[in-house]
Structure formats: C-alpha cells, structure tokens
Amino acid sequence: MLLFELKTYCGRFLVCLIDLGISILHMLLRCSFELSLIFTRIPLQDSERTADFIGKDLSSIKAYYKEVDKKTCANYIFLLRDPKQLLKLLETLYEEHLNLLAKFVFITFVKESEIYEFLSSSPVNKIVNVLLGTPTGGTKVDLKLVSHDFFQNNRRISEKTLGTWKADQISPVFNKEDFVWFSDKLKNFNQFKFRVRTFNHPPSSIFEQNDDGSISYDGLEIRLLMVMASKLNFSAEISLPRDGEKWGRKLANGTWTGAVGETVRGETEVSFGNYFITSDRLKIMDMTRPYHIDYTCFITPVPKPSPQYSAVAWPFKLNVWIGVFLMLILTPPVVRLTGTLEVGMWFKNFGNCFLYTLGTFLNRSPPPQLMPLSNGLRIVVVTSSVAAMVMGVAYTTSLIAFLLVPLPTQPVNTLEGLLESDLQWGIRDTGGWEEWFRNSIDPTSRKIAESFKFVPGIEAGIEKVLDGNFAFMNSGTFLRYLVSSNFTNEYGQAELHVARECFVPFRIGLGMPRFSVYTSKFNSVIDHVVEGGMVSRWFQDLLDKAERKQRDKARKKQNFNEQLDPTSSAGKHLSLYHVQGPFIILLAGLVLALLAFTCEVLFCARSDHKLDGTDMKRKADE
Structure with a gap:
C-alpha cells in the first residue's frame, strides 16, 4: 500500500494506492500535478490478495492513517480494484481518521449497473465532494467520471455522469463547458421533503389544535426550522415519534427510543425538543451549533403574603x-x-x-x-x-x-436560599440532571444533589410544586414559558415563581443523523439567525403571546363566574380580614389600658390614697 501527498490546482490530496495499476495513477500525474511522497507502506506479503490484506490488517491501515493527522489532509484519493473492499476500508476509517468535509476521489472497478448503489452506500453517501472514476474496460484504460447529487427530483441521492477520461488524452472530457470539479451541491435542496420528528415541548415546539382538528405549529425551533427551510429551499413534514415517547431513552441493548432513537437510526432528517448538546449525545448523532444558551432554574410556589x-x-x-x-x-x-x-x-x-x-x-x-x-x-x-x-x-x-392587595414575602431565588428554606426540591429521573450537580465543583450544588427527590416527568414535578412545598428544577426557558402560558392570572400576575438566579448553562441545538451532509448548511443559517438576535426576539414574542392568551382565558373565566354570581362584581368590599390590623391595635390598647388601670388601683390601695375630682383638677392644672 502506498500513501503519498498529491498537490493539484484542486488542492492537496492524500493518495491511497493498494492494488490498482500504475497506469491509472500515471494518468492522474500527467495533469501537471505536483507529487510529494510523504508516507510509504508495503503489505507484509505482496502476493496476498487485497481482500485478505484489508481483512487481516485493518488495524495496521488505521495506524497508518493515524500517523497522518486528518487535519493536514485536505483531500483524499483512493485507488483500489474491488469496490466492496474500498467500502469496507472507508467504513473502517471514516468515523475517526477521515475528514468527511474534504474532497474524495475514488478510482475503482464498478459495474455500470452498480454505480448508484456504490454512491448511495455508507460512508460514500455521507461525503459531499465525491469524484468516482471507474475503468470502462478495453485494451486501454479509460475512466468514466461520475459523482452524486443530493436532493434532486425528490431523491436523496442521484447519480450524475461528469464525463470521460481516455487513456490517450492529457485531460478529461466533461459534459459541460463550465464544468467545476467539485461544485456546491447543497445550495438548493429543491423542495426535498425533510422528515422532522418533534413533540409538544413549549417554547421549543408548540402544538396547537385548530377548530377544524388540524394542528398548527409554533415555537423557537419550529421558527428556526422554517427559516432554514426558506433559506435552503426544502419542505418539512412534522410528526411525533412513532413509539409515542418524547426524547426517548437508551435501552439495555444499546438502542434508543423516541425522537433520539429515530434520529440515530436515520429514520428522520432532523429532530428537536430542546436538545442539550452533550458529549454523550454527539457520539450517537450530529447536532447543529447552539442557537440558544439555556440555564437550569427552579420553580417554586408563590410565597404566602405577609400577615x-x-x-x-x-x-x-x-x-x-x-x-x-x-x-x-x-x-x-x-x-x-x-x-x-x-x-x-x-x-x-x-x-x-x-x-x-x-x-x-x-x-x-x-x-x-x-x-x-x-x-x-x-x-x-x-x-x-x-x-x-x-x-x-x-x-x-x-x-x-x-x-x-397583601404584600408578598421574598421568594427563594438562589441555591443558598433553597437550602435554607423549608422546601423540598427535585428533578426528573432521566436526562442526566443528577450527574451534572454531583460532578460540580461548587459545594452548594453538591449539597443540592444530596437531597434530590426524583419525579417521573415534568407534569409530576409541576404537580408537586402546586401542592405547595416543592421546588422543581428544569430548563429556565421552559419554566418561564410555562408560567406565562398556564399560571398567569387576568391581571398578569404569576401564580408560580421562577428563580432569578439560574445555573448550569446548556447549549441547545437540533439533532440529525450522524455525519449528515447538510449539517454544515444548517450551521451556516443558524449563525446568521443568532447574529441577528432573532432567537431572543422570538422568545419574547412567544412569552407575550402566551401571556395574552392565558390572561384572556382567566378573564373569560372571571366573567363567567360573575354571571353565575352577580354580587361578585358589585365591587371590592373590605372584610374583617383586610382591616384586622386596626382591630388588633385597638385590642392591644384596651389590654394595656386595663393593665395600667390595675396597676394604678393596686398602687392607690397600697398607699391608701384615692384620686378625687379635686386631685384630678389639681394635677391637670399642674
């Protein structure tokens, strides 16, 4: 096997030559390429067949590539006779040792009827810049040059013939005069229908049922998806995870359920639901750059008013x-x-x-x-x-x-205040929340983790908060929207309190199958959205919209109650509860007066002295 660097006007290529004839390599070198030998390896036994070599020495091949840092290899050329063995080699290398954003040239023997199958096979279907040269047979070595296109004619991958390269010609003959070796294939997605998996998780994704039974979609990530669809020209088919779960969970056999599971298996093009970008998640799926930074907050009952x-x-x-x-x-x-x-x-x-x-x-x-x-x-x-x-x-x-209006007491806004309060606190029993707190270098966070109460889901956590003695921790963005949309009265007053001090920042992104070709395009759109401050504006708009809707709902309920009881709208009457303070002051004064009177009586009785009218007048004159 030979590994060497080839410098061309298209860039630098790392060439991997295993068993293909030198005549084909000579064709490449005639194109005024500059050759620079950087690494050479020869199989242990040249007489062994290539399949045996690849089958027995994959670890050796991976070691060779490890010595050549993939960051320094902008592009690659693979020359290998058997396409199946080439795919096997690529499958072994691509996850750790190949830069899939680079340009790839494959020279291998592929039958005419099997070209599409080769181009749509993994990992070739995960590489955007691919040039396939396959010998056409005959006495001279002629190459048919083929590549693939994405999202053309409502197909994910389609075959595209670029031209031919005859052995007796210095350069290839292309089908187009303005031919570009590696064109931008992802400028336009041509209204390809993207399968999208998500679920109702405000404010990231909001599902609302219309009067006709249809579902309308809104939310931060829905709006972000629509911006990307408009910019890249694709359509979106939004649906719930088929197994009825939301994010999903990892099973004992290593597979995943829910939206994450369908993304990992490639059954959807994109999924979302306030996904935290974590190292564990990046091992199983692609994620976009963060469009939002969220923080962990806790929600508590509104404290009781002062007496x-x-x-x-x-x-x-x-x-x-x-x-x-x-x-x-x-x-x-x-x-x-x-x-x-x-x-x-x-x-x-x-x-x-x-x-x-x-x-x-x-x-x-x-x-x-x-x-x-x-x-x-x-x-x-x-x-x-x-x-x-x-x-x-x-x-x-x-x-x-x-x-x-009673004066509210100071709510709990910090972790230190939570520790000092008489509240219990808890988190969901899934999602890694406990691990984040236990691994924190902050001693307060570790103390919080020691007293966690676990609940089976968000709904169960909010129910415990409504019971009056519990603080539930979750995404701050989600909790603020929850209060605006469900726990705000007709006067705009919050009926639950979200702590002002948040902690443990999380980067939020969308999920795609691993090594998706469109991840970089999504990232480009997200960069523009974030730089324009659109996410903050969307969130405030969603909060205002949810609060208006909730206040209208509370106002209608209040009007309905007034129709049932007309006396309730007659005006606000002060009850004994409102004016208990003056009565308590009066009662305290009467008690003090009786005590003073008792002391005076005892004093006068002990001194055999009694105040009469003359004495009272004399004391007044004094």
Missing part, C-alpha cells in the same frame, strides 16, 4: 417608621421648652406635651384653650402640622392599596 394584621405598617419602609418615631421623641421636648411662655401650667407637664404632639401628628386640632400664644410654640405647631399632613396623606393613600 394581614401587619398591613398597617406596610405603607412606610422601616427607615421612614424610624424617622416618625424620632419625630415623636424629639418634638415633645421642644414643645415643653417653648411652652414655658404659655399661660397656665398645662404645657409644663411633659406627658401633656407628648399627647399634644401625638394629636398634631394624627391631624387632631387642639382645643381652643390650648391654642399657642407664644411665637415659638406656634412655629412648632405649624411645622409639625405640615409634616404630619404630608405624612398622613402619603400613609392613608398607600394604606388602601396594601389593605386590598
């Missing part, structure tokens, strides 16, 4: 309440100081000054006999009244809203 009795404190933040408290502490001493110039003894009692200040802040007008006469106290009363008026208006207007 309604605390609603009276919600209009102001803590720092505002601290300011109000300081004003009530600092103002009475100023009133006591400026009240020394007033007539009588009332303002000279600090307790009276505090009650006077409190009444001002509660917008209570003082009695006429307590109207200030000194300028200092008047300034204090005016400024306090203005401040109290502004604070009071701000408080009362906000209080109405807080009485009607």
Whole structure:
C-alpha cells in the first residue's frame, strides 16, 4: 500500500494506492500535478490478495492513517480494484481518521449497473465532494467520471455522469463547458421533503389544535426550522415519534427510543425538543451549533403574603417608621421648652406635651384653650402640622392599596436560599440532571444533589410544586414559558415563581443523523439567525403571546363566574380580614389600658390614697 501527498490546482490530496495499476495513477500525474511522497507502506506479503490484506490488517491501515493527522489532509484519493473492499476500508476509517468535509476521489472497478448503489452506500453517501472514476474496460484504460447529487427530483441521492477520461488524452472530457470539479451541491435542496420528528415541548415546539382538528405549529425551533427551510429551499413534514415517547431513552441493548432513537437510526432528517448538546449525545448523532444558551432554574410556589394584621405598617419602609418615631421623641421636648411662655401650667407637664404632639401628628386640632400664644410654640405647631399632613396623606393613600392587595414575602431565588428554606426540591429521573450537580465543583450544588427527590416527568414535578412545598428544577426557558402560558392570572400576575438566579448553562441545538451532509448548511443559517438576535426576539414574542392568551382565558373565566354570581362584581368590599390590623391595635390598647388601670388601683390601695375630682383638677392644672 502506498500513501503519498498529491498537490493539484484542486488542492492537496492524500493518495491511497493498494492494488490498482500504475497506469491509472500515471494518468492522474500527467495533469501537471505536483507529487510529494510523504508516507510509504508495503503489505507484509505482496502476493496476498487485497481482500485478505484489508481483512487481516485493518488495524495496521488505521495506524497508518493515524500517523497522518486528518487535519493536514485536505483531500483524499483512493485507488483500489474491488469496490466492496474500498467500502469496507472507508467504513473502517471514516468515523475517526477521515475528514468527511474534504474532497474524495475514488478510482475503482464498478459495474455500470452498480454505480448508484456504490454512491448511495455508507460512508460514500455521507461525503459531499465525491469524484468516482471507474475503468470502462478495453485494451486501454479509460475512466468514466461520475459523482452524486443530493436532493434532486425528490431523491436523496442521484447519480450524475461528469464525463470521460481516455487513456490517450492529457485531460478529461466533461459534459459541460463550465464544468467545476467539485461544485456546491447543497445550495438548493429543491423542495426535498425533510422528515422532522418533534413533540409538544413549549417554547421549543408548540402544538396547537385548530377548530377544524388540524394542528398548527409554533415555537423557537419550529421558527428556526422554517427559516432554514426558506433559506435552503426544502419542505418539512412534522410528526411525533412513532413509539409515542418524547426524547426517548437508551435501552439495555444499546438502542434508543423516541425522537433520539429515530434520529440515530436515520429514520428522520432532523429532530428537536430542546436538545442539550452533550458529549454523550454527539457520539450517537450530529447536532447543529447552539442557537440558544439555556440555564437550569427552579420553580417554586408563590410565597404566602405577609400577615394581614401587619398591613398597617406596610405603607412606610422601616427607615421612614424610624424617622416618625424620632419625630415623636424629639418634638415633645421642644414643645415643653417653648411652652414655658404659655399661660397656665398645662404645657409644663411633659406627658401633656407628648399627647399634644401625638394629636398634631394624627391631624387632631387642639382645643381652643390650648391654642399657642407664644411665637415659638406656634412655629412648632405649624411645622409639625405640615409634616404630619404630608405624612398622613402619603400613609392613608398607600394604606388602601396594601389593605386590598397583601404584600408578598421574598421568594427563594438562589441555591443558598433553597437550602435554607423549608422546601423540598427535585428533578426528573432521566436526562442526566443528577450527574451534572454531583460532578460540580461548587459545594452548594453538591449539597443540592444530596437531597434530590426524583419525579417521573415534568407534569409530576409541576404537580408537586402546586401542592405547595416543592421546588422543581428544569430548563429556565421552559419554566418561564410555562408560567406565562398556564399560571398567569387576568391581571398578569404569576401564580408560580421562577428563580432569578439560574445555573448550569446548556447549549441547545437540533439533532440529525450522524455525519449528515447538510449539517454544515444548517450551521451556516443558524449563525446568521443568532447574529441577528432573532432567537431572543422570538422568545419574547412567544412569552407575550402566551401571556395574552392565558390572561384572556382567566378573564373569560372571571366573567363567567360573575354571571353565575352577580354580587361578585358589585365591587371590592373590605372584610374583617383586610382591616384586622386596626382591630388588633385597638385590642392591644384596651389590654394595656386595663393593665395600667390595675396597676394604678393596686398602687392607690397600697398607699391608701384615692384620686378625687379635686386631685384630678389639681394635677391637670399642674
């Protein structure tokens, strides 16, 4: 066997010559090619037949190719007499040692009736740039030059005769004057019908049943598929996996079910369903470049609102309440100081000054006999009244809203918060989720993995979340769409919460059978889609569309309930639940008053002293 490099105007070729006559090689070299010998190997016994050599020494041949890095071999020429042995050789090499995007020239003896079978055999049908030269017989060695086309006349592969190369001619004679050795065969897919396998998995693929029973399709990957179909000119026939599964699973015998299984077996041209691009998946199928980066998030119940009795404190933040408290502490001493110039003894009692200040802040007008006469106290009363008026208006207007709409508590948004909460958390029992968390270098992620609860599917996980004490982890894109499309009320409020902090990024792509010839074309279109920011725009459009639809559904349900119970639409009435705060304050005040009264009675009884009307008047004058 000979391996050498051949430099031509079509590029550099690695030539593999096993047992074909040197005369054919001489024809190639006459085309002003530059020959550079880079590697030479001779079989152990030249007398052995080629089939025996290939059958017994495939490992040796693979070793030869391993020594020549496939990245340095832009193109290949194989010269081998028996086409079956050539296919066997290619089948052995193509997965690891051949660059299938390169140009391939095959010189072998193929019967006229078997050319199509050869071109459609694996792995030749996985190579775009193929030139087959087969001797036509006779006394002189003449070559018939053939290649294949893809997606012509609704056929995946078709045979195409390029011309002939006679032994007595310096160069070949082609059927077209503007002939190109290796043309771009995948510019146009000519409306070839691509079989597409997917399932309802919003927002990647959305199946909606129309009134006439037909199915309409939408979603991120559906839209991406339509863009590729328009750009490359093919049609798509979308259907569910035949076995009724979604992604599918690996069986004990190594085969796969579902959409992934049909893709691996080549029963569909493309499949999708929010496929994560992983090393294990790339071993069994082709995947496009990522069109989207998704993250793992978790969804939890919306936290219960704060206790309604605390609603009276919600209009102001803590720092505002601290300011109000300081004003009530600092103002009475100023009133006591400026009240020394007033007539009588009332303002000279600090307790009276505090009650006077409190009444001002509660917008209570003082009695006429307590109207200030000194300028200092008047300034204090005016400024306090203005401040109290502004604070009071701000408080009362906000209080109405807080009485009607309870203040939600802070939801869980981080893994650390999830660990500190009383929630349980879990994932699907398939898909490799547990492995990703257990293999993480983050100690928090490993702690999360230790307490995983497994559920059989997404629906089961969401049901546990709705039960009120569970956090379900899944694709963040999927969870956000789920909330918009199913758990949003008529006011646009989410009824489930998706954590703001997401983790574990995943690249998302479409799946094709391994070594598909159109993978590179798909990648080219995806690059343009991503660069144009179309995926983010599509996702936001799908979210808005789903939310509008869900709000309309919730509004219709609300209208239906109002028709059944007309009193429900009579307006929002405040119930005891809404105003429980003031009642609790009043009850607390009454209890404190009774305690104060009890203490006074015990004090007076112990000192044999009883307050009479004269004493009360004297204390008031003081």
